[in-house]
Amino acid sequence: MGNLRQVEVGSTVKVVKINGEGALKRRIMDMGITKGCEIFVRKSAPLGDPLEVQVRGYELSVRKADAELIEVE
Template identity: 55%
Template sequence: MSAQVGLDEVEVNSRVKVIQVDPQSRIRRRIMDMGIVRGTEITVSGKAPMGDPIELLVRGYNLSLRKSEAKDITVEVV
C-alpha cells in the first residue's frame, strides 16, 4: 500500500486514488459535486510553472484546481 499524500504533492503524469476529502474543508461539497469522492481515480495531467493551478483528468473530463483546494484531498498513488 502506498503512502497517503495530499493531491497538491503528486507529480505530473501520476495516477492516484482518492482516500478522502477533508471533512473540515470549506469547499468539500463543491469538490464532491465535481465527482471527486472516495475511490475515484485521478490522473494529474499538468501543473502551472509555479505549481498553481493543477490540471486533473477526472471521470473523463479535465478539471483545474488551485493548490489550496487540492491539499484538502488525500490520495494514494496507484
C-alpha cells in the same frame, strides 16, 4: 499516502478522503472527486498553480491550496 498537491505530475492516484468543510468540500465532491475515484494529474499551469487533473473523463482545474484537502494514495 499524501495529498493531491504532493502528487507528481503524470501519475494517477486514488482518492482516500476529502477534508475541508462546507461549500468547498461539497464543490469538490459535486465535481466528481469522491472516495475511491481515480485522478490523473495532467500538468500544472505555466505559472505553477493551479493543477489540471483528469477525473471521470474530463479536465478539471484545482488550486494547489485546495488540492491539499484531497487525500490520495
